[in-house]
Amino acid sequence: MEIDKGNSRAGSSSGSPIEFRLDPASGVPTYLQLVQQVEHALRLGYLKPGDQLPKVRDVVASLTINPNTVLKAYRELETKGLAAGRPGQGTFIQATLNQVALPELTTLRRPLLGWLTAAEAAGLDEDGIVALFTSVLRDFFKRRGGSADRRGAVNGETEDVG
Amino acid sequence: MNVIETNGLGKCYGRTWALRECTLAIPAGHLAALVGPNGAGKTTFMNMSVGLAVPTAGTVTVLGDQPVGSPAALDGIAFVAQDAPVYLNLSAGDMLHLTRNLNRRFDQRYAHERLAGLGIPLGKKAGKLSGGQRAQLALTLALARRPQLLILDEPLAMLDPLARQDFMATVMTSMAEDGVSVLLSSHALAELERVTDYLVLLSGGQVQVTGEVEDLLACHRVLTGPAAEADSLARQLRVVQARRGGAQAHLLVRTGGPDDPVPPGWEAHPVSLEELALAYLRSPGAEVLPGPSLVQHTEPTEVAR
Amino acid sequence: MTVLTMPAQPAQDTAAPRPVPWRRMIWVTWRQHRAMLISVLAVLGAISVFLWIAGLDIHHNYAVMTACRPAGSAACQTLSSNFTSTDWTMANVLGILLQLAPVLIGAFAGAPLLARELETGTFRYAWTQGFGRARQAIAKLVLVAVTITVAAWAFSEVFTWFFKPFLGTSSLTVLSATVFDARGIVFAAWTLAAFTIGAFAGMLIRRVVPAIAVTLGAYLGLNLLAWLELRKFYPVSLVTSNPSLFDGSTNSATSPWVLSTWYTGPGGKPANQSVVNQVLALFPHNGPPLTNETPAQALARHHITEWFRYIPVSRFWPMQFIEAGWLLALSVLLIAATVWLVRRRAA
Numbered sequence: 001m002e003i004d005k006g007n008s009r010a011g012s013s014s015g016s017p018i019e020f021r022l023d024p025a026s027g028v029p030t031y032l033q034l035v036q037q038v039e040h041a042l043r044l045g046y047l048k049p050g051d052q053l054p055k056v057r058d059v060v061a062s063l064t065i066n067p068n069t070v071l072k073a074y075r076e077l078e079t080k081g082l083a084a085g086r087p088g089q090g091t092f093i094q095a096t097l098n099q100v101a102l103p104e105l106t107t108l109r110r111p112l113l114g115w116l117t118a119a120e121a122a123g124l125d126e127d128g129i130v131a132l133f134t135s136v137l138r139d140f141f142k143r144r145g146g147s148a149d150r151r152g153a154v155n156g157e158t159e160d161v162g
Numbered sequence: 163m164n165v166i167e168t169n170g171l172g173k174c175y176g177r178t179w180a181l182r183e184c185t186l187a188i189p190a191g192h193l194a195a196l197v198g199p200n201g202a203g204k205t206t207f208m209n210m211s212v213g214l215a216v217p218t219a220g221t222v223t224v225l226g227d228q229p230v231g232s233p234a235a236l237d238g239i240a241f242v243a244q245d246a247p248v249y250l251n252l253s254a255g256d257m258l259h260l261t262r263n264l265n266r267r268f269d270q271r272y273a274h275e276r277l278a279g280l281g282i283p284l285g286k287k288a289g290k291l292s293g294g295q296r297a298q299l300a301l302t303l304a305l306a307r308r309p310q311l312l313i314l315d316e317p318l319a320m321l322d323p324l325a326r327q328d329f330m331a332t333v334m335t336s337m338a339e340d341g342v343s344v345l346l347s348s349h350a351l352a353e354l355e356r357v358t359d360y361l362v363l364l365s366g367g368q369v370q371v372t373g374e375v376e377d378l379l380a381c382h383r384v385l386t387g388p389a390a391e392a393d394s395l396a397r398q399l400r401v402v403q404a405r406r407g408g409a410q411a412h413l414l415v416r417t418g419g420p421d422d423p424v425p426p427g428w429e430a431h432p433v434s435l436e437e438l439a440l441a442y443l444r445s446p447g448a449e450v451l452p453g454p455s456l457v458q459h460t461e462p463t464e465v466a467r
Numbered sequence: 468m469t470v471l472t473m474p475a476q477p478a479q480d481t482a483a484p485r486p487v488p489w490r491r492m493i494w495v496t497w498r499q500h501r502a503m504l505i506s507v508l509a510v511l512g513a514i515s516v517f518l519w520i521a522g523l524d525i526h527h528n529y530a531v532m533t534a535c536r537p538a539g540s541a542a543c544q545t546l547s548s549n550f551t552s553t554d555w556t557m558a559n560v561l562g563i564l565l566q567l568a569p570v571l572i573g574a575f576a577g578a579p580l581l582a583r584e585l586e587t588g589t590f591r592y593a594w595t596q597g598f599g600r601a602r603q604a605i606a607k608l609v610l611v612a613v614t615i616t617v618a619a620w621a622f623s624e625v626f627t628w629f630f631k632p633f634l635g636t637s638s639l640t641v642l643s644a645t646v647f648d649a650r651g652i653v654f655a656a657w658t659l660a661a662f663t664i665g666a667f668a669g670m671l672i673r674r675v676v677p678a679i680a681v682t683l684g685a686y687l688g689l690n691l692l693a694w695l696e697l698r699k700f701y702p703v704s705l706v707t708s709n710p711s712l713f714d715g716s717t718n719s720a721t722s723p724w725v726l727s728t729w730y731t732g733p734g735g736k737p738a739n740q741s742v743v744n745q746v747l748a749l750f751p752h753n754g755p756p757l758t759n760e761t762p763a764q765a766l767a768r769h770h771i772t773e774w775f776r777y778i779p780v781s782r783f784w785p786m787q788f789i790e791a792g793w794l795l796a797l798s799v800l801l802i803a804a805t806v807w808l809v810r811r812r813a814a
Contacts (some may be wrong), residue, residue, distance in 0.1 A: 015416050024356070027432070029358065057338040057339050060331070060337070061334065061335045061338075062331070062337055063356075064327055064334055064356060064357065065332065065334065065356045066356070066357045066358065066359050067334060067338035069359070075286070101305050140177060214594060214812070215812075233484055233486065233597070234484060236595065236598075236599060237484045239595070240595070243588070243592070247587070247588045247589050248592060249589055252498065252499075253500075256498060259498070259500065260495060260499075261596065263487075263491040263598075264487065264593075264598040264603070265490065265596055265597035265598065266484055266485065266487055267597075270607050300592075307597070393622035407690065428741070
């Protein structure tokens with residue numbers, strides 16, 4: 001019995017490229033799961049700037065979750081600068097998680113390798129290096145003010161570690 | 163706007179108080195779950211909110227400050243009682259026509275589309291429909307009235323898992339599309355965890371917990387640590403429920419917020435809504451209410467008022 | 468704290484919403500009580516058809532019988548005795564049975580009207596709709612009451628026509644108990660009263676079957692009260708001392724209804740009872756009178772006058788209006804009380 005005919009039609013009702021899925025056993029709050037899935041889709045290229053996120057009504061009909069949860073997730077994405085709502089139309093992706101260009105990445109690698117060599121020489125093992133780095137990272141962004149990181153290219157990578 | 167606001171509301175049948183000293187304010191735009199064991203007073207509360215029962219004590223207003231049973235209240239609230247009552251000798255189409263005639267607003271097209279989508283034939287007598295179909299019919303009639311507040315008394319009790327999902331999907335969609343606020347009662351909290359964002363916990367005719375789910379979950383946690391320290395910790399914190407083994411203890415505590423420091427040597431875990439509700443239901447003296455009457459305790463394993 | 472606090476629907480009236488129009492209740496009442504209304508109309512209709520067919524036959528027999536000449540011949544006597552035995556028997560039985568019609572209609576139409584909602588729990592649906600429970604009740608009660616009353620009136624007209632020949636041949640007049648009730652506007656009024664008693668009982672007791680039982684009991688009590696006592700007190704009676712009105716020589720169909728008699732002596736004071744008894748002893752019930760005088764002459768010799776309080780047949784319509792009047796007032800009161808009961812369970 002399909003209540004939400006939109007999703008069963010080819011291409012989905014509003015043409016959002018992605019579809020959400022919940023993992024009830026993960027312990028991660030629902031709204032955060034939605035945020036993470038959007039970011040993941042951005043990274044993998046399923047979503048590009050200008051794409052529309054699934055309509056609240058469609059998400060709610062297929063996942064049977066509270067619409068306020070979806071709204072909270074979308075607001076979080078807006079705060080992070082990844083999405084923007086257009087009144088009467090929906091929520092659209094407006095930025096990507098910055099993919100830094102390859103030459104820039106190479107330029108960043110070298111000093112990092114140097115620092116790692118110095119850390120090892122000082123006697124830190126792998127876990128110690130990770131702990132030190134994580135704590136400095138946290139302080140760095142705290143001082144920057146707010147959880148929003150607007151142009152943090154490393155954002156996507158280090159979140160997995162934390 | 164508060165969709166339902168009560169002050170000292172109570173209802174007495176003979177000598178038993180089905181509901182007592184109920185003071186709460188349920189905000190609009192939420193799905194509020196009224197949770198409690200059988201006989202806790204959920205149906206009594208709902209009946210008083212829609213005018214089917216007269217309060218013995220206290221007051222109740224709806225949709226802002228409308229008196230219960232006033233034309234504005236009747237117009238803006240759609241109620242589906244337990245067992246989804248409809249006229250069994252009328253067909254689904256007749257029930258649509260009937261509801262249309264008895265209300266100012268009725269979205270005929272929506273009702274037809276929904277029933278068609280659910281596979282409920284308009285010509286079939288309501289008595290011949292399955293329990294799930296009748297529940298969906300009653301819900302369709304209620305939603306087609308385009309209410310501001312939808313009140314559902316134990317709507318899922320008679321439904322199989324698929325029907326429950328369909329039912330809740332309809333309710334959620336209505337919230338998303340039309341801004342309908344919802345109050346529903348249930349004694350099966352596990353099902354409601356995904357959809358509820360406001361909780362009212364009733365036990366023995368009294369309100370034990372009321373608040374936004376987000377806030378409730380943010381200010382409760384389970385602390386796991388050495389059983390030996392449990393008692394001393396319990397004196398400093400507000401413990402709702404304690405479980406202990408020989409060496410290890412779990413304390414479900416109420417904190418000031420998610421940033422409260424974790425006592426050294428203890429681990430903090432988030433709680434689920436179900437865990438929270440069950441803990442309170444097992445601790446009759448504990449309550450989380452707006453205002454100063456917060457949890458106090460002296461015993462480590464239970465909480466006194 | 469949610470976007471949803473601003474509903475997407477059109478702006479709500481901040482004042483009380485416009486009430487749902489009354490005319491909607493016509494379809495609602497019809498659909499909810501279709502089976503009952505059709506049954507009542509069908510039964511009354513079927514009996515009416517029977518009365519019409521049988522009535523044609525009876526009217527024919529009556530015409531033949533009265534036109535029969537010579538009046539005393541054996542053939543005419545046979546016609547007459549046939550008429551009184553078969554036709555009259557049937558009509559008599561029907562007339563008595565029809566006394567039950569108002570209460571049966573009232574009980575089976577009125578009692579379940581509201582009680583069934585309460586018994587089956589559908590009031591939890593009906594009383595939370597926008598139309599409002601009191602307005603629903605008023606509309607239903609009035610619509611069904613009017614329909615049933617009109618149907619009852621039409622039916623009583625058919626029966627009046629059917630019964631006409633018997634007013635001349637039986638000892639009944641239009642003021643006789645079973646006849647008065649079955650014609651004019653009183654039959655319809657009793658049906659209305661029974662219906663409103665039923666509806667009130669249904670709302671009070673909230674269970675259909677006990678409500679029907681109570682309706683039957685209350686109606687029968689009221690009806691008996693009217694027959695035995697109330698009608699005597701309608702302000703239409705006359706007093707006379709002229710005995711010629713009552714000597715039975717006039718057509719029995721127009722003989723007045725004597726309510727009571729009393730005797731006065733000289734100067735208008737109450738008569739000496741022993742003297743009265745002496746005089747009356749001259750005219751035993753079984754056997755010929757012991758004197759050639761009429762009772763009036765015999766009494767006059769002792770300066771005693773016999774007085775009669777009576778209701779002449781010409782007062783039929785005033786009586787009808789009085790009875791229909793108080794029945795209507797009672798019905799309106801009961802409808803108001805029923806609606807008040809409906810409201811009382813409200814906030």
